[in-house]
Amino acid sequence: MTTTESAPSTEYRVIGTNPVRPDGVDKVTGRAVYGADVRLPGMLYGKVLRSPHAHALVKRVDASKALALPGVHAVLTNADFPEPLEPVMQTVRGPQPTRWDTERILAGRKVLFRGHPVAAVCATDPHVAEDAAALIEVEYEVLQAVATLDDALAPDAPILHDDGLASLVDGLFDPVDGKPSNIARQFTLGFGDLEAGFAQADIVLERQYETAMYHQGYIEPHNATAVWNRDGKVTIWTSTQGAFGIRQNVARVLNLPLGDLRVIPAEIGGGFGAKNVVYLEPIAALLSRKTGRPVQLTMNRTEVLEATGPTSGTRSWIKVGATKEGKLLAADVRLEFEAGAYPGSPVAGGARCALGPYVVPNQRVVGLDVVLNRPKTAAYRAPGAPAGEFPVESILDELAEQLDIDPMELRLRNCTALGMPRSDGAVQGNIGAREVMQAVISHPHYRSETVGADIGRGVAMGFWQNGGGESSAYAMVHADGRVTLVTGSVDIGGQRAALAMQFAEAMGIAYEDINSLVGDTDTIGFTGNTGGSRTTFATGWAVYQAAMDVREQLEQRAARIWECAADEVAYDPSDAALHGPDGKVMTFKEAARRLPGTGGMIQGQADIVSTNVGKVGACFGAHIADVHVDRETGKVTVLRYTAVQDVGKAIHPAYVEGQIQGGAVQGIGMALNEEYVYDSNGRMLNASFLDYRMPVANDLPMIDTVLVEVPNPGHPYGVRGVGEVPIIPPLGAIANAIHDAIGVRVTSLPASPRVILELLDEQAGGA
Amino acid sequence: MAKIAYTLHVNGEDHEVYAEPNLTLLEVVRDELRLTGAKEGCGTGDCGACTMHLDGENVTSCLVLGVEAQGRDVLTIEGLAQDGKLHPLQQAFIDHGALQCGFCIPGMILSGVALLERNPHPTREEIRQGIAGNLCRCTGYTKIVDAIEAVATGVAH
Numbered sequence: 001m002t003t004t005e006s007a008p009s010t011e012y013r014v015i016g017t018n019p020v021r022p023d024g025v026d027k028v029t030g031r032a033v034y035g036a037d038v039r040l041p042g043m044l045y046g047k048v049l050r051s052p053h054a055h056a057l058v059k060r061v062d063a064s065k066a067l068a069l070p071g072v073h074a075v076l077t078n079a080d081f082p083e084p085l086e087p088v089m090q091t092v093r094g095p096q097p098t099r100w101d102t103e104r105i106l107a108g109r110k111v112l113f114r115g116h117p118v119a120a121v122c123a124t125d126p127h128v129a130e131d132a133a134a135l136i137e138v139e140y141e142v143l144q145a146v147a148t149l150d151d152a153l154a155p156d157a158p159i160l161h162d163d164g165l166a167s168l169v170d171g172l173f174d175p176v177d178g179k180p181s182n183i184a185r186q187f188t189l190g191f192g193d194l195e196a197g198f199a200q201a202d203i204v205l206e207r208q209y210e211t212a213m214y215h216q217g218y219i220e221p222h223n224a225t226a227v228w229n230r231d232g233k234v235t236i237w238t239s240t241q242g243a244f245g246i247r248q249n250v251a252r253v254l255n256l257p258l259g260d261l262r263v264i265p266a267e268i269g270g271g272f273g274a275k276n277v278v279y280l281e282p283i284a285a286l287l288s289r290k291t292g293r294p295v296q297l298t299m300n301r302t303e304v305l306e307a308t309g310p311t312s313g314t315r316s317w318i319k320v321g322a323t324k325e326g327k328l329l330a331a332d333v334r335l336e337f338e339a340g341a342y343p344g345s346p347v348a349g350g351a352r353c354a355l356g357p358y359v360v361p362n363q364r365v366v367g368l369d370v371v372l373n374r375p376k377t378a379a380y381r382a383p384g385a386p387a388g389e390f391p392v393e394s395i396l397d398e399l400a401e402q403l404d405i406d407p408m409e410l411r412l413r414n415c416t417a418l419g420m421p422r423s424d425g426a427v428q429g430n431i432g433a434r435e436v437m438q439a440v441i442s443h444p445h446y447r448s449e450t451v452g453a454d455i456g457r458g459v460a461m462g463f464w465q466n467g468g469g470e471s472s473a474y475a476m477v478h479a480d481g482r483v484t485l486v487t488g489s490v491d492i493g494g495q496r497a498a499l500a501m502q503f504a505e506a507m508g509i510a511y512e513d514i515n516s517l518v519g520d521t522d523t524i525g526f527t528g529n530t531g532g533s534r535t536t537f538a539t540g541w542a543v544y545q546a547a548m549d550v551r552e553q554l555e556q557r558a559a560r561i562w563e564c565a566a567d568e569v570a571y572d573p574s575d576a577a578l579h580g581p582d583g584k585v586m587t588f589k590e591a592a593r594r595l596p597g598t599g600g601m602i603q604g605q606a607d608i609v610s611t612n613v614g615k616v617g618a619c620f621g622a623h624i625a626d627v628h629v630d631r632e633t634g635k636v637t638v639l640r641y642t643a644v645q646d647v648g649k650a651i652h653p654a655y656v657e658g659q660i661q662g663g664a665v666q667g668i669g670m671a672l673n674e675e676y677v678y679d680s681n682g683r684m685l686n687a688s689f690l691d692y693r694m695p696v697a698n699d700l701p702m703i704d705t706v707l708v709e710v711p712n713p714g715h716p717y718g719v720r721g722v723g724e725v726p727i728i729p730p731l732g733a734i735a736n737a738i739h740d741a742i743g744v745r746v747t748s749l750p751a752s753p754r755v756i757l758e759l760l761d762e763q764a765g766g767a
Numbered sequence: 768m769a770k771i772a773y774t775l776h777v778n779g780e781d782h783e784v785y786a787e788p789n790l791t792l793l794e795v796v797r798d799e800l801r802l803t804g805a806k807e808g809c810g811t812g813d814c815g816a817c818t819m820h821l822d823g824e825n826v827t828s829c830l831v832l833g834v835e836a837q838g839r840d841v842l843t844i845e846g847l848a849q850d851g852k853l854h855p856l857q858q859a860f861i862d863h864g865a866l867q868c869g870f871c872i873p874g875m876i877l878s879g880v881a882l883l884e885r886n887p888h889p890t891r892e893e894i895r896q897g898i899a900g901n902l903c904r905c906t907g908y909t910k911i912v913d914a915i916e917a918v919a920t921g922v923a924h
Contacts, residue, residue, distance in 0.1 A: 024861035027869030028853065028876060030804015030844035037803040127787070217904045219808040219816055220870040269806070269870025270904050301809040493867050493905070654864035658906055662867065665907035689813035689902065697908040698895040 014504040015717055018654040019511045021497040023267070035223035035239035035266040040294035043225070044073055046122040046287050047129035048280070048297065049136050050307060051111035054147065054373035054682025055158065056140040058107055058118060066121055066135040071128040074290040075136065076120040076283060078108035082255045087168055089252060093185075093344050096172070097165040100342055102253050104376060105282055111140070112160055112341035113375045114683050115306030122287045122295050145373045145682035149315055149336055152182040152372040160341065160371045172343065173371075182371045184343030189351055189423040190364035197330025197362030201321025203402060207395050210748040211387040211731070212675035213313040213338065216380045217666070217694050220269020221304045225296040226284035234288075235262045236281050241271040241490050242529025247521045249278040254285060264520040265490045272666070273379030274309040276529045305687040310676060311380040312337040312345040314387040318395050320360075326403050326410045330362040331355055335388055337369055340376040345369045350388025352424045353728070356463030357433055357620060358392075358414040365423050373682040379531060381663060382464045382724035386670055386731050390749065393460035393732025397739065407736065408446065408459050408622070412437045426465070432646025432710030433620040437461070439708050440622045445642040454629045455639065456740025462621040462728030466721040467532025468610030472525030473542040475503060475550055475604045479596055481589035483509070485546075486519045488527025489539040493662075493723060494655035498536045499543045501651050502717060506547035508573030509588055525607045533619065533721020536651060537712075538610040544716045545613065550604030554578060554591050561586075561598055615714025619721060621645035623664060623729035627737040631760060634753030636672055636738060638699075643729070644706040648720030653707060660726040661703040667730025669695045675750050773837050777802070778846025788834050792826075793817045795833035796843060804844035804873045808902070815901030818874030819843050825881040827900075844873035847880065855918050856880055863914040867905035875901045879915045888919055 026032040063075035084098035102108070106117050119136050123129040146152045146160060159180045166172050174183040198204055225237040234256060240246045243263040251261050268275060280297040287295040299308070314337050321330040333354050337347035347367040354365055400407040415437055420428045440446050440459060450457050476484045485503050489495050500516035527542075528534060551571040558578040559566040569580045576588040586594075595601050610616060626640040643660045650656040673693045677685045686692050711718025735746040744759035768787040775782045777800060786799050796802050796819070805828055808816035812827040819828045820842035847854045856879050859865070866872045875898060882889060882897030889897060894915045895908070903911065916922075 018864065020861050021864075021866075023869065024866065025853070027866050027872050028844075028857040028860050029848055030802070030873045032869055033803070034806070034870060036807070037797075039801070127789075217902075218868070218870075219814055219902055219904055220806065220868070221808065268868060269808075270868045272904070298807075301811065301814075494864075654910075655867075658864050658867055658910055661907035661909045662905045663907075666904070688811055689809045690811065694902055694904065696899045696902060697912065698892075698899040700895070700908060702891075702909045702912065703907050 012505055013508070014501045014511050015649065015651050016653060018652060019497065019501065021494055022500065022516050023491065023496060032267045034220060034269050035225065035237060036298045038225045038237045038266060038296065040225065040227065043294040043296055044122040044124060044291060045126040045129050046120055046284060046295050046297040047126065047133040048117045048283065049119040049133040050303065051107065051114060051116040051118055053111060053140055053142050054114045054145040055143040056111050057143065058109060058111060058138060059141055060139040061119055062137040063119060065137065066132040069128065069132045069135060071124040072132045073122050074287055076106065076286050076290065078102060078106045080286050081106065081253060085255050095169045097168045098252065099165055101249065104342060105253065105279065109163060113373050115303065115375060120283045120287060122291060146182065147373060147678060147680050147682045149338060149370060149372065152370045157182055160373065183368055184339055184371055185369040186366065188364060188366050191421065192362030194330050194332055194362050194364055198321040201329045202324040203399065204319065204321045205395055205399055206319040207391065208747060209316045209391040209394060211314045211390060211670065212750055213310050213374070214380065214670050214674050215305055215310040215692060216272040216274040218270030218272060218275065221299040221301060222279050222308055223296065223298040224280035224284040225294060226281065226288045227294045228285055228289035233260050234285050235264065236285060237264045237266050238281055239268045239275060240265050241268065241275045241492060241531050243490065243521045244488065244526050245276050245529050246278055246281055250281050250285065253282050262520060262522045265518060268490055268492055271492055272381045273383060273531055276531060277378050279308060301689055302687045305692055306684050307375050309378050309380065310375060312339065312377045312387065314338070316391045318391045320395055320399065322399055324403060326399065326405045326413050328358055328360045328414045331360045333365045333391065335365070335367045337367070337384065338374060338377065339369045339371050340374045341371060342376045343369055343371060345377050346379060346384030349382070349384030352422065352465065353385040353463050354388040354392050355423050357411065357416055357461040359416050359420050363423060381666060381727045385462070385464055385728045386667060389462060389728050390731040393729070394735055397458065397732070397736040398745065408437055408440050411461060412441070429615060429618060430713050431618050431620060432708055435708050435710050436620045436622050436644050436646050439644045439706055440624060443624065443642060443644065443706065445624050445640060445704070450626055454631060454741050455626065456737045457624065457626050458733045458736025458740055459622060459624050460729040460732030460736060462725045463618065464533065464724040464728065465618045466537065466616045467534035468538045468616040469528040469534055470609050471527045471539040471542040472607045473539065473546040473605065474524070475546045477550060477592050477595065477602050479593055479601070481592040482513050482515065484515045484517065485543065486517045486524050487539050487543065488519050488524040489535045490530045491518055492530050493659055494652060495530065495535050495539065498651045498655065499539055502540045503543045503547050505717065506544050506573060507550065507588065508576035533724045537616065537715055537719045537721050540717070540719050541610055541613050541715065542606045542608045545606030545608055546604040549606060550602065553602045553604065557595065557598055558586055558591060561594065617648050617712025617714055617720035619646060619725045621725040621729055623733040625730065625733040625737045627734060627741055629738055629741045629756060631742065634756035636751055636756060638668060638701055638734070641701050642704040642706065643726055644708060645722065645725060646708045646710050646720065647722045648712040649709055649718035650707050651717065651719060656707060656722050657705045659723045660705045663723065663726030664703050664730055665695050665700060667727040668700065668734065670749060671731045671734035672750050773834055775833065775836055775841060776839065777841040778843060784833060786833060788832070790833050791829050792819065792831040792833045792836050793828040796828065802843050802845050806870055806873065808870070815874045815878060816871050818877045818901065820877060820881060823884065825878055844877060847876065854880065856915065859914040859918045863910050863917060865906065865910040865914040871901055871903045875903060875911060882915070883919060891916060
């Protein structure tokens with residue numbers, strides 16, 4: 001059951017309905033072409049040889065036996081990468097050595113995680129390539145692995161980045177006691193006077209929490225197919241959330257002009273943030289250059305788990321002070337995030353979001369980005385926020401318990417609002433945080449009693465600021481009144497439908513008359529990655545502007561036909577028609593039919609930067625979880641689950657629900673099932689879907705959703721990004737529900753049976 | 768490895784295969800017959816993306832050798848729509864918004880069809896059990912269960 005709560009607002013024709021997606025039939029018939037389904041004439045198959053060690057120097061690579069195997073065409077090592085044109089690259093996290101990218105993609109001097117690629121081979125057949133990879137001899141000098149946060153932060157820790165590359169850029173690592181360290185970045189957010197805040201508090205709580213490393217868990221493994229043509233032009237087909245990001249990255253490591261590299265995004269089998277990263281594409285391209293033939297590489301599941309994604313394992317410390325009425329006065333938060341082998345954990349996201357739903361007048365959030373011998377972390381849905389907000393949502397539950405205040409009521413007393421500062425200094429815009437909290441308090445699930453032994457209920461909030469950025473769209477009007485709409489946004493969750501719906505609304509035409517497509521880097525203008533919950537918002541803006549462009553051109557055309565001034569003609573989407581002087585009317589279909597004879601076909605287009613046209617709307621969600629804990633086995637079963645979220649305006653409510661349900665289940669996986677298990681040498685012990693345990697259908701109840709609609713005034717249809725937030729609240733909601741059920745506080749996630757049984761033992765021992 | 772010739776009966780048609788005997792049914796169907804609807808998500812039988820029917824029974828085709836399927840009826844997602852009309856479950860998946868990225872969907876639908884063939888009126892619990900071998904990371908399964916339930920109860924068109 002889904003309920004939608006929205007203020008009476010603009011009547012829409014298309015927005016708010018649930019038409020079928022344009023990619024539906026292809027996906028249910030098996031016809032959709034994903035990256036690994038691409039087949040080109042004469043194609044070779046590549047395989048990557050990966051390090052069995054988490055930390056080692058690569059002393060020698062000898063591929064002679066591999067090259068002698070019949071069917072093998074080429075072997076690639078780090079030495080095949082060109083010397084970068086610019087030794088320092090600009091990244092979203094500031095300047096970094098360019099060779100860090102090539103070293104990560106194919107190690108040269110040193111391997112920094114188990115699964116780190118050291119060589120690649122291509123052959124006529126994937127099995128031959130696999131055999132050949134096994135014949136490549138690599139001599140390693142094994143170094144002590146930095147396997148845990150404690151290892152990494154120890155005073156005598158081995159230093160991962162001890163070579164000249166790290167010294168190319170000042171301040172990449174924070175010295176500790178004048179010595180190099182593995183701390184890539186330490187920063188502090190906040191404002192107010194912490195000491196004064198705690199001094200005024202009636203109650204102060206201080207706790208520590210941990211979350212495991214998790215993988216994004218997309219079912220489709222990474223893949224890349226490349227052709228390096230004799231004329232120097234390169235084409236890459238890949239499974240990515242953003243063709244332009246891949247183009248930028250590949251061009252940089254291969255010294256290619258952007259215009260010589262075409263990246264075609266194949267249908268994508270899930271990404272959740274991690275398919276913005278380049279892994280196989282440059283390898284496929286260089287192997288194609290060596291052989292003159294198309295080359296395809298596909299990872300297996302072990303490679304995906306050991307060498308792509310994941311998100312950071314984290315450790316956090318938090319102290320909060322409040323009045324006895326539950327008003328927060330001060331919060332001090334410290335987040336330590338594992339970055340993996342190279343700097344760049346999402347700790348900044350975690351720090352920005354941790355206190356996001358609340359007004360805390362005196363606050364400090366410290367973030368640490370720590371490198372260690374694990375794969376370099378990648379974005380995962382609301383990057384950093386689940387681990388950043390879990391400590392806050394847990395300690396607030398404890399605060400509510402100690403003050404005997406309803407946990408959602410306590411949150412409501414501290415709810416943020418329009419104009420309130422965030423930890424990073426930004427100011428909250430028009431948001432629906434209060435509406436979400438109130439919707440929880442009045443929801444039948446929240447108002448019902450939990451019945452039965454060892455059953456409990458928990459709630460938690462989630463906040464994500466959402467993204468904007470750059471997007472392009474064009475719309476070709478055909479003579480029969482149909483429209484082809486092309487955008488640069490890869491479709492991972494129904495964007496083709498959500499974008500076509502916005503275009504249909506702006507034009508007043510039927511959704512079914514629009515053919516909605518995803519372009520590639522040579523057929524559409526620059527568009528940022530599909531991520532950060534930016535697409536329906538920012539590319540929606542581009543689509544809206546493209547519709548305005550079509551409308552304006554149609555008005556000019558009608559003025560020519562009617563022999564009047566263009567400003568005497570107006571396009572009205574409510575009847576999809578042009579209106580001119582003396583009551584003249586021409587429908588969109590009629591105007592389209594007359595285009596060929598009156599000056600030719602038209603095409604509307606737009607390239608927007610969202611900050612120039614609108615304003616991103618931040619998103620809040622709250623989840624209610626009921627669980628049962630089996631005291632014998634330690635198993636936690638989710639019995640009932642409700643996700644409440646401010647969605648701005650749901651363009652396609654069913655797909656918005658799908659985003660919320662999918663995100664919530666990924667968060668439930670973080671709370672209960674999933675974790676990377678490593679040994680002390682940095683070897684992952686559960687690198688398969690059997691042992692890395694993602695939720696399956698019979699683990700879960702139905703995920704009920706409540707769509708609260710507080711429109712974002714920064715978008716023509718009120719859109720807020722909706723995809724990120726739902727992964728955040730489950731961690732706190734479930735941990736709090738477990739406490740309600742059996743009286744123990746889970747401070748280390750996942751709450752696996754082992755963790756629950758240990759807590760129950762402690763409880764029994766302490767009683 | 769020396770190739771051998773054999774016949775596979777896939778989606779009602781005989782296909783002559785000439786391939787290495789160590790290739791899995793998934794590899795033969797994808798690479799030799801070029802039916803790429805079945806996907807490889809893990810290669811170890813854990814994710815269900817490669818699900819096919821073998822004599823009407825669900826199998827993870829990454830764990831079956833191509834040669835083992837000789838003389839048996841293989842159904843892949845490409846063979847499910849009949850006479851140009853989608854199977855009711857395929858239509859229900861579209862209508863209920865039960866798919867997002869779509870990568871798991873061919874396997875998920877074939878598991879759903881197998882379930883409905885052995886149990887035409889499953890409860891929601893039985894549906895969850897019936898598709899527990901198919902991982903989906905996008906949807907959280909709720910709308911997938913809805914789609915299968917709609918076909919089972921005749922609500923779907």
